Amino acid sequence: MVTATSTASITTAAGVAESVPAEGVVMRGIHRSFGENTVLRDVSLHVRPGEVYALLGENGAGKSTLMRILTGLLPPDSGSIAVEGKSLADGGRERIAMVHQHFMLVPSMTVAENFLLGRSRGVIGRKRLRRTEAEIAALAEDTGLACDPTARVENLSVGEQQRVEILRALHLGAGYLLLDEPTANLAPAEVHSLLAQVRRLAAERAVGIVLITHHLEEVLEVADRVGVLRGGRLVAERPIRGDGAESVTTAELARDMVGREVGLGIRRAATEPAGNRMLELVGVSVPGQLHDVTLRVASGQLVAVAGVEGNGQSALEDVLSGLSPDSTGAVVVAEREIDASSPRAMREAGVGIVPADRYTRGLIKSLGIDTNLAIDSYTDPPLARRWGRLSRAAVRERAERIIAALSVKAQSPRTLAGTLSGGHAQRVVLGRVLDGEPDVLVVAQPTRGLDIGATEFVWDTLVDHRSRGAAILLISSDLDEICSLADRIVVLYRGRIVAEFDEGPFDRESLGSAMGGFQEAAA
Ligand SMILES: Nc1ncnc2c1ncn2[C@@H]1O[C@H](COP(=O)(O)OP(=O)(O)OP(=O)(O)O)[C@@H](O)[C@H]1O
Structure with a gap:
């Protein structure tokens, strides 16, 4: 890690000259505030070249907002940002890149074509494409990030x-x-x-992360320093x-x-399940996605259902949501075959x-x-009144009750769902x-993006x-979640159930191998 020695001067958004490392x-x-909601309060941090800085915080703590400010997508109400001695507007912006959870790549194009997207006018020439492919191959070799351009x-x-x-x-x-x-x-x-x-990347190329x-x-495995945001303030740095x-x-x-x-910790059921089969899938298939899936839940x-996403999980979710018209096989609930043709x-x-x-969804x-x-x-009542009219009072009462029960952090029940942080959106x-107290509950990736307090909840x-x-x-797809909660595990790989684990404690290595398609290791 390199320590800052020299300083530079930037002009802040407020037009004031400021000396920065x-x-x-x-x-x-x-x-930064949104209306009356103050999301970031006097946050100062310094990420150095070659350093991995982990930023932690509960859902809604302000992490994404801070990152959006850092990439220039959102202006701060006050405060300054400098990148290598330059303001964002003055060239600092080009040195920072956000790698999103949802990728911004065009699926039908090659890797190299994606690299050139938006960087050349008109049709991409063959020579330029070959040159870019060679550059990507060299960069991949150099960084150890294997990639076929x-x-x-x-x-x-x-x-x-x-x-x-x-x-x-990096390119x-x-x-x-x-x-x-x-x-x-x-x-x-x-x-x-x-x-x-x-x-x-941090050690060999001095990339700040x-x-x-x-x-x-993961923080302990990889970070040089960790900062914790709580209630919009940086409350700890270690x-x-x-x-x-x-x-x-x-x-x-x-x-x-x-x-x-x-x-x-582990939360498996202390006793044997009651035994009556509540949900059964018998030979369920979806063309090209799910093959002959049979499973039972008492x-x-x-x-x-453990597995890396993209192995049939969404097809399975579709079948159970009544959104898969092409599926075959039987869905049985409480020992009655049902017509799973609509939500x-x-x-x-x-x-x-x-x-x-x-x-x-x-x-x-x-x-x-x-x-x-x-x-x-x-x-249905109580939300629907006579003549099918909606009772606003009942809608509000229900919202207030659920918001309180699940500790949803929102200004009011009318707050737009799109402005909630990921974890609080999931609570909704x-x-x-x-609230419908279903007999059968199908939950897909329920704690993805949730902080540990919310995960525990x-x-x-x-x-x-x-x-x-x-x-x-x-x-x-979360091994910790599966091993902590499951009474029984099946592994979905390429649309098929390839392994079953009947009772815990479960062997994480065998599970991980089965999820990666190495069935023999899971036998
Ligand atoms: N465009 C917006 N309008 C109104 N409020 C917003 C907007 N964007 C974010 N917020 C509010 O700012 C707060 C912080 O949200 P942010 O997404 O930064 O949290 P986070 O720490 O990234 O959470 P998570 O871990 O759940 O992703 C939340 O209360 C959120 O509702």
């Missing part, structure tokens, strides 16, 4: 696409990378290789590696973040769904929380589904419903 990214006194993006795994995004940022000249939950969608083996690559993650063990390093535990980081102890049991049919059969994509961003919470029950979806909620007799099918 000439090295690294320096944010000073950043304030001629591969079509749609044929790449999530991990490979992520490497393409990082390489593209554009970025010296600072902002990684927003980069491991959220990766297979277990890919997580460690990404973290090793992050360290290598801001890593946002909710996985505290060195983990190098000079003055403290020996920090994940429990201490959790306490910094949440302000209390958090226990994410009342009082939680069965996990309404599934709901009436007693199946509640928490979808993996909370924004496209779970919520309508442009509507208030109250309306979102009424979406699947506005035709969960609250709506659980969701896990406890699921366990509570299980102990009250609900049959729960958990579709998840």
Whole structure:
């Protein structure tokens, strides 16, 4: 790590000259509010070249807002930002790149074509394309981020696409990378290789990296320093590696973040499930996506479908949501085969769904929380009054009750769902589904992007419903979540169930291997 020695002068947005360190990214006194909601309060931080800086914080703490300010997408109300001694407007912006969880690549184009997108007018010439391919290959070799520049993006795994995004940022000249939950969608083996690559980029190329993650063990594995945002303030900064390093535990980081102890231990059912089969899938197939899936969940049991996303999970979710007209096979609920042809049919059969994509399937961003919470029950009392008219008072009362029960952080029940932080948006979806007290609960990636306090809350909620007799099918790629909650695990790989684990404690290595397609290791 290099320490800043010299200074430079920038002109701040307020038109004032300010002396700043000439090295690294320096944010000073950043304030930002949305209406009456103050999201960032006097945040100052300095990320140096060659440093991995982990930024932690509960859902809604202000991490994404800070990153949007840093990339120039959102102006701060006050405060200054300098990148290598330059303001964002003065060239600093080009040195910073955000690597999103949802990639910005065009699937039908090759890696090299994606690199050239927006950088050349008209048709891309063959010579230029070949030159770019050679540059990408050289950069991949140099950084250890393996990548085939001629591969079509749609044929790449999530991990490979992520490497393409990082390489593209470096190719554009970025010296600072902002990684927003980069491991959220990766297979277990890919997580460690990404973290090793992050360290290598910092150590060998002096790239400064801001890593946002909710996985505290990743912070200890990779970060040089960690900063914790709470209620919009930077409440703690700790060195983990190098000079003055403290020996920090994940429990201490959790306490910094949440302000209390958090226990994410094993929560399997203490007793055998009651036995009556609440949910059965028999030979369910979806052309090209799901092949002959048979599984059973009893009342009082939680069965996990483990797997890396893209292996049939969304097809399975579609079938159980009543959104898969091409599916074959039988869906049986409470020992009766049901016609799974619409979301309404599934709901009436007693199946509640928490979808993996909370924004496209779970919520309508442009509507208030109250309306979102009424979406699947506005035709029934108490929300519907006589002549089908909606009772605004009942909608508001229901919203207030669910907001309080799930501790949703929002200014009011009418707050637009699209302005909620990821974790609080997820609470709204969960609250709506659980309020219907379904006998069968299907939850897909329920804690993705949630902080540990919220994760603990969701896990406890699921366990509570299980102990009250609900049959729960958990579709998840998170090994910790699966091993903590499941009574039984099946592994989905390329649309088939390739391994089954009947009772815990589960062997994480065998599970991870089965998820990666190495079945023999899971036998
Ligand atoms: N465009 C907006 N309009 C109104 N409020 C907003 C807007 N964007 C963010 N907020 C509010 O700012 C606060 C911080 O949100 P932010 O997304 O920065 O949190 P976060 O720490 O990234 O959370 P998460 O871990 O859940 O992603 C939240 O209360 C959110 O509702």
